[in-house]
Amino acid sequence: MPADTATTTAMGTKPSYLGLLNAISNAESAAGVYLEAWADVTPSADLACTLRLVAARERSHGEVFCRRIAELGYSLRKKPDPRGSAQLARLADPAISDLEKIGPRGEGAADPFAEIRRRISDGEFDVMTVNLMNWYITEEKDSAQRLREAYDCVREMSGGKRKAQASSDGGASADAEAIMACMTAGFARLEKSLDKLVKASK
Numbered sequence: 633m634p635a636d637t638a639t640t641t642a643m644g645t646k647p648s649y650l651g652l653l654n655a656i657s658n659a660e661s662a663a664g665v666y667l668e669a670w671a672d673v674t675p676s677a678d679l680a681c682t683l684r685l686v687a688a689r690e691r692s693h694g695e696v697f698c699r700r701i702a703e704l705g706y707s708l709r710k711k712p713d714p715r716g717s718a719q720l721a722r723l724a725d726p727a728i729s730d731l732e733k734i735g736p737r738g739e740g741a742a743d744p745f746a747e748i749r750r751r752i753s754d755g756e757f758d759v760m761t762v763n764l765m766n767w768y769i770t771e772e773k774d775s776a777q778r779l780r781e782a783y784d785c786v787r788e789m790s791g792g793k794r795k796a797q798a799s800s801d802g803g804a805s806a807d808a809e810a811i812m813a814c815m816t817a818g819f820a821r822l823e824k825s826l827d828k829l830v831k832a833s834k
């Protein structure tokens with residue numbers, strides 16, 4: 633599709649957020665693979681169900697952001713994650729327990745979508761991309777909540793100590809925490825990519 637058919641982007645200019653869309657698509661597609669691999673080996677039917685639901689969303693996000701890039705007249709640049717194979721091997725290893733994969737509940741993290749929200753507020757995105765971003769963020773938050781609950785079940789089944797500690801941690805940023813814990817290191821790298829994009833655009 634030629635660039636001039638893209639919806640309400642600047643006239644013929646390359647969208648400033650193309651790299652962001654690319655980073656999200658790559659990270660989400662990778663997360664879908666990781667979570668599905670984990671679902672295939674977990675002994676917990678409940679966790680597997682949640683992982684598959686979120687994995688399906690992640691794959692969908694990867695595809696839809698790829699489509700949006702195409703709608704804007706560009707092509708997704710696939711960037712293999714250099715640590716992806718190790719991450720996948722770990723999550724696909726049935727000898728590593730779910731508890732180890734989940735890890736301890738950490739301190740609350742900052743809202744991982746704050747930067748995207750700011751850019752929406754700044755009017756940086758075209759209207760279709762804004763719509764996409766809002767849908768994406770809503771699903772991500774719901775996915776994170778589902779994962780958080782599934783993780784808590786795993787912790788509870790594994791003993792009360794971690795559960796008690798989790799309760800004392802507070803839940804101010806549970807969504808972000810769950811994303812960071814489970815949406816793989818891919819999302820952390822997405823955050824770094826966002827930082828680079830922001831700096832590059834200034």
Ligand SMILES: [Fe+2]
Pocket residue numbers: 660663690693772815
């Ligand atoms: Fe995601």
